[in-house]
Amino acid sequence: MKPRELLERLARPFSSSASRRREEKQAEEEAANLEAIAARENRAFRYEALEAATRGFAEKNRLGRGGFGPVYRGRLEDGREVAVKLLGAGSRQGAKEFRNEATLLSRLQHRNVVNLFGYCTRGADDKLLVYEYVSNESLDKILFSSSPGTRGSHSSGDLSRRAELTWPRRHEIVVGVARGLLYLHEDAHTPIIHRDIKASNILLDDRWVPKIADFGMARLFPEAGDGRSRVHTRVAGTNGYMAPEYLMHGDLSTKADVFSFGVVVLEIVSGRKNSAFAPPPDSEADSLLEYAWRLYKKGRTLELLDPAVKSSAAPEQVELCIRIGLLCVQADPRLRPDMKRVVIILSKKQSTLEEPTRPGVPGSRYRRRSHGLRGSSHYSVGSSSGTSSPSTSATSHASASASNAMTTSSTHTMRSQGLPSHREEHE
Numbered sequence: 001m002k003p004r005e006l007l008e009r010l011a012r013p014f015s016s017s018a019s020r021r022r023e024e025k026q027a028e029e030e031a032a033n034l035e036a037i038a039a040r041e042n043r044a045f046r047y048e049a050l051e052a053a054t055r056g057f058a059e060k061n062r063l064g065r066g067g068f069g070p071v072y073r074g075r076l077e078d079g080r081e082v083a084v085k086l087l088g089a090g091s092r093q094g095a096k097e098f099r100n101e102a103t104l105l106s107r108l109q110h111r112n113v114v115n116l117f118g119y120c121t122r123g124a125d126d127k128l129l130v131y132e133y134v135s136n137e138s139l140d141k142i143l144f145s146s147s148p149g150t151r152g153s154h155s156s157g158d159l160s161r162r163a164e165l166t167w168p169r170r171h172e173i174v175v176g177v178a179r180g181l182l183y184l185h186e187d188a189h190t191p192i193i194h195r196d197i198k199a200s201n202i203l204l205d206d207r208w209v210p211k212i213a214d215f216g217m218a219r220l221f222p223e224a225g226d227g228r229s230r231v232h233t234r235v236a237g238t239n240g241y242m243a244p245e246y247l248m249h250g251d252l253s254t255k256a257d258v259f260s261f262g263v264v265v266l267e268i269v270s271g272r273k274n275s276a277f278a279p280p281p282d283s284e285a286d287s288l289l290e291y292a293w294r295l296y297k298k299g300r301t302l303e304l305l306d307p308a309v310k311s312s313a314a315p316e317q318v319e320l321c322i323r324i325g326l327l328c329v330q331a332d333p334r335l336r337p338d339m340k341r342v343v344i345i346l347s348k349k350q351s352t353l354e355e356p357t358r359p360g361v362p363g364s365r366y367r368r369r370s371h372g373l374r375g376s377s378h379y380s381v382g383s384s385s386g387t388s389s390p391s392t393s394a395t396s397h398a399s400a401s402a403s404n405a406m407t408t409s410s411t412h413t414m415r416s417q418g419l420p421s422h423r424e425e426h427e
Helices: 003-040 047-053 092-105 139-143 159-164 167-187 222-226 244-249 254-270 288-297 307-312 315-328 339-346 390-406
Strands: 062-065 070-075 081-086 116-122 126-132 202-204 210-212 366-369 378-381
Touching: 047 070, 047 081, 047 116, 047 126, 092 116, 092 126, 139 159, 139 202, 139 254, 167 202, 167 210, 167 254, 167 307, 167 315, 167 339, 244 254, 254 288, 254 315, 254 339, 288 315, 315 339
Parallel strands: none
Antiparallel strands: 062 070, 070 081, 081 126, 116 126, 202 210, 366 378
């Protein structure tokens, strides 16, 4: 063994111990900061008050469970109904997401963003987030109930609830989520990239108003305002919703959220889940995005529409939403509209739209030629043919491996009534 390797091996236990001490100290400091913020903003809750509100965290009040931990429905002394997230014991990842979500949400106030009432910390282990209770569950629980064209059984789906999600309501959900993202990207005190926009992170209140939830992976992004800046970061998100430049290269910008939004739009229109998409017998498409694109190119866009809402649908609105969805999921992030333009288009203030290019999906012919990190990366998209060159196949294999290595499939089924579902994938 070389002397240098020997010294590194001998020093490793001491450096690991020092690193753990630094992490513990940092966690203590962050907890103290959160308590100070909570007290200053009157967002601090006593543990005993939350325990009483949930009847001692009774099982009958449990709404579900996610990667963060269990969530309970409760009623505060002032009459407010709340959803209380309780950090699972020993969850180091959850502790990080707790601090992130509490810090970010305490600064946000918008009709289409879930409202954080406050939080509670008691000792090293007890950490709780207190949200408004949102009665109509998460979008995915209703949208994908017994939905067509998805793998697996949905025998427990509530068809009567899905029928309530009419086309006018779906259209308003698309508009509301777009406005919520515009607020995060441009109107918040400091721009925020959510990084995990998906149907399960969109909650619906008693008036079917959508609210973006689960900010455990969100990132402050001061440079976002110029519309061009990006940072290179670790990949964390959900398979089926991540933009290719982010999944394959770690390039994060607001356009990553735009891509995820486009996926959600196509899911809302079709009632199909992208990550569980099963193509019809006459189609070779391997994703919902590809299927929508092929129908669009053939002039058969309306065939994508969920049969459950055909009677209430406005064809022009449907076609516009599909086109917006396809524009948002283009492989080249520079070609995707920003959320301000999406909101303008949805408000019918712009009649002409460019033709969308082929969707960007992990494994598609997508390459990055980097000439610097900020504002100077160049992207290219291959032809729309179904064939691929050997180099393309290699890229596809590499991206698929990256996807498996960097993300975890959605395995938790916590879909609470009115609760911000928490982490199903960890950074």
